[in-house]
Amino acid sequence: MTFESSETLFAWPIRVYYEDTDAQGLVYFANYFKFMERARTEWIRSMGIDQGDLLKNERRCFVVVDTSASFLIPAKFNDEIVATARMIEHTRATFLIEQNIYWQDVKGELLCKGLTKAAYIDADSQRPLRLPKALFKEN
Amino acid sequence: MTFESSETLFAWPIRVYYEDTDAQGLVYFANYFKFMERARTEWIRSMGIDQGDLLKNERRCFVVVDTSASFLIPAKFNDEIVATARMIEHTRATFLIEQNIYWQDVKGELLCKGLTKAAYIDADSQRPLRLPKALFKEN
Amino acid sequence: MTFESSETLFAWPIRVYYEDTDAQGLVYFANYFKFMERARTEWIRSMGIDQGDLLKNERRCFVVVDTSASFLIPAKFNDEIVATARMIEHTRATFLIEQNIYWQDVKGELLCKGLTKAAYIDADSQRPLRLPKALFKEN
Amino acid sequence: MTFESSETLFAWPIRVYYEDTDAQGLVYFANYFKFMERARTEWIRSMGIDQGDLLKNERRCFVVVDTSASFLIPAKFNDEIVATARMIEHTRATFLIEQNIYWQDVKGELLCKGLTKAAYIDADSQRPLRLPKALFKEN
Numbered sequence: 001m002t003f004e005s006s007e008t009l010f011a012w013p014i015r016v017y018y019e020d021t022d023a024q025g026l027v028y029f030a031n032y033f034k035f036m037e038r039a040r041t042e043w044i045r046s047m048g049i050d051q052g053d054l055l056k057n058e059r060r061c062f063v064v065v066d067t068s069a070s071f072l073i074p075a076k077f078n079d080e081i082v083a084t085a086r087m088i089e090h091t092r093a094t095f096l097i098e099q100n101i102y103w104q105d106v107k108g109e110l111l112c113k114g115l116t117k118a119a120y121i122d123a124d125s126q127r128p129l130r131l132p133k134a135l136f137k138e139n
Numbered sequence: 140m141t142f143e144s145s146e147t148l149f150a151w152p153i154r155v156y157y158e159d160t161d162a163q164g165l166v167y168f169a170n171y172f173k174f175m176e177r178a179r180t181e182w183i184r185s186m187g188i189d190q191g192d193l194l195k196n197e198r199r200c201f202v203v204v205d206t207s208a209s210f211l212i213p214a215k216f217n218d219e220i221v222a223t224a225r226m227i228e229h230t231r232a233t234f235l236i237e238q239n240i241y242w243q244d245v246k247g248e249l250l251c252k253g254l255t256k257a258a259y260i261d262a263d264s265q266r267p268l269r270l271p272k273a274l275f276k277e278n
Numbered sequence: 279m280t281f282e283s284s285e286t287l288f289a290w291p292i293r294v295y296y297e298d299t300d301a302q303g304l305v306y307f308a309n310y311f312k313f314m315e316r317a318r319t320e321w322i323r324s325m326g327i328d329q330g331d332l333l334k335n336e337r338r339c340f341v342v343v344d345t346s347a348s349f350l351i352p353a354k355f356n357d358e359i360v361a362t363a364r365m366i367e368h369t370r371a372t373f374l375i376e377q378n379i380y381w382q383d384v385k386g387e388l389l390c391k392g393l394t395k396a397a398y399i400d401a402d403s404q405r406p407l408r409l410p411k412a413l414f415k416e417n
Numbered sequence: 418m419t420f421e422s423s424e425t426l427f428a429w430p431i432r433v434y435y436e437d438t439d440a441q442g443l444v445y446f447a448n449y450f451k452f453m454e455r456a457r458t459e460w461i462r463s464m465g466i467d468q469g470d471l472l473k474n475e476r477r478c479f480v481v482v483d484t485s486a487s488f489l490i491p492a493k494f495n496d497e498i499v500a501t502a503r504m505i506e507h508t509r510a511t512f513l514i515e516q517n518i519y520w521q522d523v524k525g526e527l528l529c530k531g532l533t534k535a536a537y538i539d540a541d542s543q544r545p546l547r548l549p550k551a552l553f554k555e556n
Binding site for chain 1: 435436438439440441442443445447493494
């Protein structure tokens, strides 16, 4: 079952360091997924959810179930880019997040189009849990 | 335009080190894409293509255009896993590779289902090049 | 030959994400070196040096020659930490930077004590170059 | 207190992939520490110690306390290198390991000289434990 999407777009600025690049001179493709997770993490934090406390005290966490990305224009060393997160649908235990990466800001060139399906689980049993209500609060 | 698939399956063993894991105790999701690239790289090497020479001497390289993965069962620290590569279709300049990850060997549990579309390009201009013939040789 | 140290301390805040941690539940030791480089990069930027332009237009870059770290207290997932950079000595082509990592801010607990010796080189020949004057300007 | 060194040299071959390199075209400096840990892990495995079981069943693990590296000659994309581990001294709970990296094999050019001091600890309390006897067995 899928509910209506929240249209709120969350954007998180990222600087490209040497650690993010490879010998082709550009951002290493797998590292865009790290950038997406940083945006996702900060978006979840902006909802008032502290994932550090969740993991330590309640042994609950979010995990990526499916993810995909299309790489349109490569980012380079020292570029300023922005990674976004916007929930576009969800079920009881999972949510689908659109995660694009732009050059400089969300009006800049689109560098990478991503989608991430994440689940909320018990960290020990790996069993799915109902998503926290805070993810759906009015902003 | 898409041609017929080669059915040859290439498999590359990988050991999970601490560098590959995260604080949830399992392999960090983005690192499965590194594992897939190791298998892809070794599969290309097995075709007689030396990507080091290609990049250095001819300024040609393969880049990932699209990639996706579904994470079914998490690999853990110290696990022995195997990442595979099998070309399933191609155009003049791009190829689509099925890349699964299994526990221990290709008959083991399927941990991750991946797909990678790569292109062959000029490293300086980023323009597409015709795929090397060696990718299609009979094995 | 070693000159007098600049006493200016540069501090750069860093958030610990899952990508930075390992299955022991803490920051993976090698990733502290990435944190140090982020602080070093931002300190160099604060001097008015654009390493992206340097590499692209002049084929000059900074490289790490020696580095060491002592890990005193581990940082955890979701922690806010701060990485510092302070030049403590230099020669014509190299400089030694003290790079500590603290919990929350430079008055917080000392988590990691680091030292980095970097050189300024020609990216193609790998030959040493005289350090840019901007590194020694009055702030 | 320091005991006599074992002179046994353990060597582990490593292939340099794109994931290991950066936009300077060479191995990213912090990744040499990952290579050293792979060699250390395989050396410990060769002693009959299964770190996966240790962490999961006994909640015991090895952690890096201090580490340093001197970078002499850079490794490049696609290079075959070898990382070594040799215990050179130890106390009750810690051991010092010499970890060099060579081009192709231990008779090849020395690329990186490293030292790692590791401790054996309780993963939950972070308290030091007496080193496992297996680390000192005759080979």
